[in-house]
Structure formats: structure tokens, C-alpha cells
Amino acid sequence: MANTLLNPTNLVRAMVKQFENNVSAVMTSKRLTKKEFEIGGWKAGASTNISVPNLFTTRTTQQFSGQDIIERSKSVAVDKVWGVDITGITALQMKMNLESFMDEVMKPKMAVLSAKFESDYLDYIAKHTPNLVGTAGTTPQSTRVYLQAGQKLNENAAPESDRTMHIGPVANTETVNAMTGLFHRDISIEKQFQRGIMGEGVLGFDFYMNQAIPTITTGSRNTDATIITTATSGAVTLEISGLGGNATIAAGEHFTVGTGGTSVYSVNPLTKQTTGQLQQFVVTAAATANGSGVATVPILPGVTLAGPYQNVTRLPTLNDAVTFVGSASTAYPHNLCWYKDAFCFVAIEMDKPAGVDFAAVATYKGISMKIVRDYDIQLDRYLVRTDIYGGFGELKGEWASVVIG
Secondary structure, rough: OOOOOOOOOHHHHHHHHHHOOOHHHHHEEEEEOOOOOHHHHOOOOOEEEEEOOOOOOOOOOOOOOOOOOOOEEEEOOOOOOEEEEEEEEEHHHHOOOOHHHHHHHHHHHHHHHHHHHHHHHHHHHHHHOEEEEOOOOOOOHHHHHHHEEEEEEEEHHOOOOOOEEEEEEEEEHHHHHHHHOOOOOOOHHHHHHHHOOOOOOOOOOOOOOOOOOOOEEOOOOOOOEEEEOOOOEEEEEEEEEOOOOOOOOOOOEEEOOOOHHHOEEEOOOOOOEEEEOOEEEEEEOOOOOOOOOOEEEEEEEOOOOOOOOOOEOOOOOOOOEEEEEEOOOOOEEEEEEEEEEOEEEEOOOOOOOOOOOOOOOEEEEOEEEEEHHHHHHOEEEEEEEEEEEEEEEOOOOOEEEEOOO
């Protein structure tokens, strides 16, 4: 390898590329870089709007029935900061070439930074994904469960390309063991046998083993509860009773509404026909019941009964049964799959600080990173900080599914 001069521009470029190699989840999602904050500056709590597609209805008569094109968007909070700071870098280390400095100092730093970033992103996805397949408490490993995940995406009209499946180490072990040799393509067998992974183009997904797969611990709520207030079309919260006095519901929990033929079913977003599957809801923020066991629970998706964005066969109604997935106060791994435009990461391009001799900003594949070096005159050492600013957004959570473990 050729020796490359250690300067801030070369260093931050090498660092952001190393970071990108470690974050498979965000690299298989929509990535946007926003420059609008360069003028007024980034502020805590800042947000930006991301455009999302329109849906329409089809007429079945000769009569013209115009539908307006409405500019639809979703607000994405770009309020997160990730950084790793190092002190004690010696003058001798700063004289290394780029390759040696990366190996000795920066690659371990990037490993920690990327692990936290990836963990936060997957946790966000798990708490904004309404679909769920698998059996709580059972590690997924069969072709059936992964096909069911693809079915969820199909029923919500997700494009068939650019779908990825991200599974934890335990699920990866059991899945590879169960499916070894099942697929006869040489490349699939090679990756299963030599590398211990499922690889690309398997059961409709590109598979990734991801150590950052989140584990969500359910709240203390009862497994069975009841709708206490009939929902209105467009509602993004539900009033639920029978949870238990002062019981908790964790963000990322899933539930269905109704029993038997009177249940709330999902509809295909294009045909508006029932899928025959119960509409699943994910709790997007933790909730706590009052002393009577009643709580207002934020959900995704919201319920819409008519029009181009209809997603349920009927609205949740007073006295409907509510059934939560999994036992109370129990931890479950949330393996995840999605189509690339289901979620996004919005990066903020930062300014290079003035008056600093060693500072640079680099943007690579939708990730923007800044490094700044300072000098500690008291201890004769260098300090280096690294920053990434941005935020995560749910664009169409129905184009994703949890594969619970």
C-alpha cells in the first residue's frame, strides 16, 4: 500500500469510507444530504420535510372525477449528533502516514461510532414498523417466516427490488444452519459454507448479519385489553383500557384489534381490497396507563377508512379486543427487513470551523463527517473530535416488517 500524507482532508475521507463500510442498515436505505442548514446554521430540534408519493383512487364510470395532486411530505427531525473524541494523540502518531494512523487510531474509533449509529437507526426502524411476522420467543430460521415477511411488503405494494433482510447473530446462525445447501446456486452455497451468511438474492431479500439488531422489552401491560373510545378516520392514537393499573407499554410493541370476522383488517393500498390479514399496529412512543388501566397509545399506521389512503376495513370501535404480541416484561429480538425507501437518513453538511489548522468535512454516499484537531499545551498532546449530524425518518413504514425472535 502506498504511503499517503496524513492531512485533514485525506483523513476524513478515509474515515467516512471506513464508517460507511460498517453501517449496512443505513446504506440500504434512502439517504439525503441537506444543505439548507448551512445558511442559518444547525440548531437543536431542527427538522426538514421529505416528499412522499401521492396515492389516487380509480373511477369506474364515464364521468370525469378529477383528483388534485397534493404536495405530500413528512417532517424528519434532524436533531441527532454522533461523535467520538480522542485525547492523548502524540506528536509521533501525528507524523504517521495515513494508512498507519487509520489502523492504529481511527479504525477502532470508527468501529465504536458506526456501532452506535447503526444501533440507533435500527432501533428507530423497529419502533416505526407496523408489520410483524414470526413467533415471539422463537428464533426465525425457516423459509416460511422470511417468505411471510416478503408477503407483508407485497400486501402493501412495496417494489420487489432493493429489499434487504437484517438479522442478528443468533437468527443468522439458525437460518444458515437450516437452509445450508437448500439453494443450488454456487455463490449462495459458497457464502453459506465459507462465510456463514445467507448472501444476496435469497427469498426475495439481500441478507445481512447485523450485530446491532435491537431487542425490545415489552411493558408490564396485560396481553389482552380493550378499545375504550371508537376511533375516527385519520386517528394516530387509540384509547385502550384493561391494560392494568399504571401499566406500561413500550415503544416498538405490536398489537391487533378485534376478534374473528369482526377484526380490523388491512387493505391493499392500490386495490383497496382486504388482504385478509389483521391490521397490525406498532406503538411509536412509550405509554403509561392511569390507575384505572387506561392509556392513550400513539400508533403507526394511523387508521384511515376511505379515500386514496384507506388502510383498514373498519375503524377500531368501543369494546373491540386488543391483543398484544408477546408476554409482558419480556425481551424479544427484532430482526428487520425493508424496501430501501421505507426509511431515510438525512445528513447535515457541517461547516469547517475557521481558525483551525487541522479540520475538514467530507460527504460520501449520503454520510457527512467532520473532524477537528486541537492541541493540549499542558500535556503536549493532540485532541481529535469527530461529528456526524442528522436524523432518521419514516417515509412508509408499511414497506418494512419485523421478524420477531
